[in-house]
Amino acid sequence: MRPNPRKRTTVGAALLSTAALMALGVQTVPATALPAAPHPSPVRTGGLPADLTPAQRTTLIRSAEARTTDTAESLGLGAQEKLVVKDVVKDNDGTLHTRYERTYAGLPVLGGDLVVHTPPASLAAGTVSTTFNNNRRTVSVRSTTATYGKAAAESKALTAAKALDAQNPAAQSARKVIWAGEGTPKLAWETVVSGLQDDGTPSKLHVVTDAATGAELSRFEGIETGTGNSQYSGTVTIGTTLSGSTYQLNDTTRGTHKTYSLNNGTSGTGTLMTDADDTWGTGSGSNTQTAGVDAHFGAQTTWDFYKNTFGRSGIKNDGVAAYSRVHYSTAYVNAFWDDDCFCMTYGDGTSSTHALTSLDVAGHEMSHGVTSNTANLNYTGESGGLNEATSDIFGTGVEFYANNSSDVGDYLIGEKIDINGDGTPLRYMDEPDKDGGSADSWYSGVGNLDVHYSSGPANHMFYLLSEGSGSKTINGVTYNSPTSDGVAVAGIGRAAALQIWYKALTTYMTSSTNYAGARTAALSAATALYGSSSTQYAGVGNAFAGINVGSHITVPSTGVSVTNPGSQSATVGTAVSLQISASSTNSGSLTYAATGLPAGLSISSSTGLISGTPTTAGSSSTTVTVTDSTGASATASFTWTVSSTGGGSCTATQLLGNAGFESGNTTWTASSGVITNSSSQAARTGSYKAWLDGYGSTHTDTLTQSVTIPSGCTNTTFTFYLHVDSAETSTSTAYDKLTVTAGSTTLATYSNLNKATGYVQKSFSLGSFAGSTVALKFSGVEDSSLQTSFVVDDTAVTTG
Structure with missing residues (x-):
């Protein structure tokens, strides 16, 4: 079986890292000469997600559930493998993207998720395709009988949690699973250890133990961290409900979202926040209602952002809201998302007067829930970094969407909450390593960083995709974004970048997606939304190239592309055959012509094959012109050297490009x-x-x-x-x-x-x-x- 590896981390998860790990990444280079912005292609509305009601979505899920046996058979899964429908996304053109989990012999398969992409019958050229996590088609193990005991696995997991300085750790009952996250699938025990992380953040540490050898296979943290007078957004309108003579922070227009106060506690739902006159807070952090206003406003703005930007109704896309909890613990400097309570939780900051409830933080935490209910990116290694970056990306989208004069849109994370105590933001998307820990660009060890630092390259990519490289001022904030190779990158605009990343997350990423996989997913999303010959598609490739993932992409402005065959050599009297490769974004046939061909050679106008036998020695400059049915054309020029009969001397050299494959997916x-x-x-x-x-x-x-x-x-x-x-x-x-x-x-x-x-x-x-x-x-x-x-x-x- 063929997996993509997932790196492991032993650091807990929250909005900010609890360890200052320095990123030893690829050095970035200033990109000074910004290319002219390309003309964008119009969005293909058929590729956008359809605006479904919760009932319509439920119908699609039920329909997929009824066909799981047939689907498993069509995918070639084994007899003991069963599919479990997690979600269905429908595009406007009728294409369905059905996300599945897997079981084997009745056991959950961790890392066995997949997405089946089914075009409608109306798209005659469409074919069913599948995105497998880790490219894993089938899963099987030799036996489902454990030789390493359940109690031993629980004890081992508890030891792992204690090694992370967990407070009051307690191991829950281990469950038997199949581990397919990396390497050969194995029978395993999954143990969840609850307690507190060393900074007071709740912990749900998942430890996966080999059920045959007792070796630890993986570990990851389940807690993802991530009219009223607000502290950060000024005077805002919030959704409340009158109950008797008292107003509640209960927004019935957005899935019944409620905001509670934990009153400095660390468990339970808390107390629903209420007010006598429906004027909440004072704008000061010392007022207990102010944090509730910010959290409530952040939740409703995030709901509106997802609904109006992507057509998504709530975190699960089922029309049901999560809830918010403020005043967690005392002087707690963090915020987090918890799948189990389906809620966001916010601390009050070091002095208990700077609650972590700013717009981008609220959007960040709720977006963890969206990720959990779509690709479910594992919170460790490169996929964990992508998980964190996704929350930063959509949190930034929320901030720009709000268009709030007191908290203007920017590419800074947590600039309002002053965690550092010196007015600096928590993270910088344009140049992530400015925070002293994040990586600017991808390198082979980036997955070993804390997920808040391994998120840096994806945050950087999104900034480059949205705004391009070099110096730029937006809403009064000056940015100067470099690239890993010094090649300037042009942005495609934040709106298009958000659509591409959302579609990549919801329809093409899986739980173990790494940076290379994220590039593939984003290119697939750009193809669906704008076409593979669009400037947006090229923009995705170039933004990823700017963080050292993949190569640059050039889209021909004419619609015709010719592959340059490079310098050619031939011998008088020896037959030659060279096929010219070309394509066009327009339909119809191509016509080929050439000038400067050596004597004795000619080109087929219909196929582009250059053939014949050279008759005269010498060097010539050859230009091939390819024209499509619309009259658009492109050329390729190269040198052709013809030696005299019998050949000549030979210079020792190595001819293959990227011979050791270290440049990645190029040349070949x-x-x-x-x-x-x-x-x-x-x-x-x-x-x-x-x-x-x-x-x-x-x-x-x-x-x-x-x-x-x-x-x-x-x-x-x-x-x-x-x-x-x-x-x-x-x-x-x-x-x-x-x-x-x-x-x-x-x-x-x-x-x-x-x-x-x-x-x-x-x-x-x-x-x-x-x-x-x-x-x-x-x-x-x-x-x-x-x-x-x-x-x-x-x-x-x-x-x-």
């Missing part, structure tokens, strides 16, 4: 997820490698790169290192195969029979391809069961 043409830095299969050198197959189900992966071999280089060799890992036990039957080809020539075939520890170097002569361009291709084909992984690293095409 690969199936999704093939080029990866997953720790589940080790690279030979560096962090990245090409991992083909390994799913344990019917699957095909490919990896291709074309290379031009100079005409005189008849001693050219192709080398790579191969590691074969397989769960197959046969010593005679090749069930899963990897075929390596050069053009139409098969160089070698490997299979599960070649499984072994470590990497083995393979070498082949490409001398017969001198003077031509040849496609080198790895094609892995896996049958219906028992995984085989073909892992390739450190490739090279060497002349000399």
Whole structure:
């Protein structure tokens, strides 16, 4: 089986970190030359979420529940795997995105979630697709009988909580589960240890223990932290209800949201806040009602933001509100979301006069609930950082949506609550490392940071996507956002950025999504909303490139794109064949033309194939022009060198680009997820490698790169290192195969029979391809069961 790894953290979770861990991330570089803002594509309204009533949503869920057996069968799940519907999102065009959890032999599968995307029958070209968490198609374990006892697992979890300085920890009864969060699925015990974290935040530490060996598999924190006169928003209108002669903080127009005071307690619902004249608070933090006004106003504004921006009715999208609790404990400097009580809770700050109830904080906490009820991003590692960033992103959206003169929209988190005591904000989205702990950009160890610091790259990405890089002043706040590579990035606007991130979260992310997966999810969302040739799609790619995730994307303004084949070489008297690749955003056929071709060569106007036999030695500059049905065109220019008959000298060099895959998913043409830095299969050198197959189900992966071999280089060799890992036990039957080809020539075939520890170097002569361009291709084909992984690293095409 093939997972994407999830890093672990041992730090508790709250609005702010309880440890000052410094991020040793990728150095960011000022991006001084901002490119001209591209013309945005109009939103595809069909890709926006439909505005469903709670009853309509319930009907969709019930319909999906009635088809879970058929759906499981169509996905090729095993006989003991069952699907449990979690949610259904419907787009305006009728596309359904059904989110499922999984069970195995009746046991919950942690990390087994998936989303099935089903287009309506009216979209004839549409096909059903599925987003699997960790790319895990099927789940199975050898036995569901635990050999490591339940009581021992509870004791181990309690020890883990005590090691984190938990106060009054108490282990709840462990439940038996299947752990599929990373690595091979295992039977496990999940124990929840309740108590308090070292800063007084409630704790619900989940510890997952191997039910066979007693090894700790994972741990994560379940508490996500995250007319009246308010302290931060001035005089505002809030929803209240008259009960007898007393007014209550009870907003019946927004799902019956209520605000309670815990009166400095730490448990229970608290006391519903009331007032005699419906004029609440004084605007001073010393007034006990003021914090209630801010929390209540923040909750109603967050409700309105989600409803009016995304059509979402409440945290669960079921029309039912959560509730708020203020005055938690004494001088408690935090705020948090708790799924179990379905509530937000706010402390009063160090001096008990700066409650953590500002607009962006309220939006942040409620957004934890939205994440929990959609992608349910695990609160640890890279997915935990994305969870925190999502709350910062939507909390920022709430602040801008409110358009409140006392708390203007900005890209600063917690600037009003003065946690630091010096007037500085808690986090900076434009340049996260200004807080002294957050990472600006992604690097391989970012998942080891506290989730409030590993959120930095995603916050930075959202700022770049919204506003672009460089210096900018918004609502009186000056920003100067760098990029990891110094390449300037143009923003697409906050409104489009919010729509893309919301759709990515609700329809394409799963519980273990990491930064690379978030880029894929956001690009899928941009495709659905604006099209894959839109400036918004390119904006997503470029914003992620600005934080060191993936490469930059350029969208042709004409609608026509031509892939430049690079410099070419040929020999007089030796036949040449070069296929020009091009595409257009417009429908219809393409027409090809070329100037400067060497004598003896010509291009097919309908296919773009350049062929013939060169007759004259020399160098020429060739330009290919491709025109689509609308008259739009694009060109590609390159040099073509023709040597005299018999060839010439050969300069020793290595011809493959990104030969060790350390630049990520660039240069090579690969199936999704093939080029990866997953720790589940080790690279030979560096962090990245090409991992083909390994799913344990019917699957095909490919990896291709074309290379031009100079005409005189008849001693050219192709080398790579191969590691074969397989769960197959046969010593005679090749069930899963990897075929390596050069053009139409098969160089070698490997299979599960070649499984072994470590990497083995393979070498082949490409001398017969001198003077031509040849496609080198790895094609892995896996049958219906028992995984085989073909892992390739450190490739090279060497002349000399």
